[in-house]
Amino acid sequence: MLAIIWHSRTGAAQAMAEAAAQGAAGAAIAVRLLRAEATTPEDCLAAQGFLFICPENLGGLTGEMKAFFDRCYYPLLGRLEGRAYASAIAAGTAGQGAQAQLDRIVTGWRLRRVAPPCIILTGADRPDSILAAKTLPHIALQKCRELGQLLSNGLEMGAF
Template identity: 30%
Template sequence: MSRRLLIVHHTTSPALRELFESVRQGATTDEIEGVEVTTRPALHATATDVFECDGLILGTPVNIGYMSGALKHFFDTVYYPCLEETQRLPYALYVHGNNDPTGAVRAVESIAAGIGWERVHQPVTVTGTPAKDDLAACWELGATLAATISPA
């Protein structure tokens, strides 16, 4: 029986594309079996996508000290439908910005906690151009979430 990992992201820059690809590569590593990875842009992800997943990775840029409007739209769309149905859903977060990501991380974690989701990996925050260690941390985030939900 395959489990589904959903990556909801707002990928607006080359730096975010690098982080997203590293997360996806970690989540789809051959070392972890039985996990199907689905990706959705934040503006197109729905409550049905969340209902059908066993784990969730969120990716966002920092916009004026906050998460992207697209990710906020995702939360606005899924919050009430998912409030009872997705308690304890494992999730993780990666964030990129050119300045302090603290507000974006705090906002996402506050909403996720309000829905009842459980963080299974420390947020990966990257400021400026992603370095090799940043990409490795994103790979690890993806692999950790996939391993967490793997039926094997």
């Protein structure tokens, strides 16, 4: 099973997660869209691979995504080694801070990155645009569909 664990504040990361799930749907492997705030260690243990999707807030992971890792990190320590992961970050103008924080966290789980980070920039850089609901362009959603397809096909083939 591919677990797409996501959190969204303004709709961008949710649209990215849904697009990734659409792309993954063609493979024989099961795909689960899991809201970060509801994901349990048991959900993670059932997954063969992970796609983590969230926005960047204040240069790091959102509080809800961080809370997922805080809640699940120690119960899963030593139990997920070698499983595949990829990530997608929705950001206004950067994204690298959230990506770096996510990579540091999953290093402890010994997950294996199988695709380059996908950072989608919305251009939001002022309070009104940062807080506004987001609609992503087709090309950004296509990148997420391709990422979901890559993960599900790779898991199905046993490539990772």
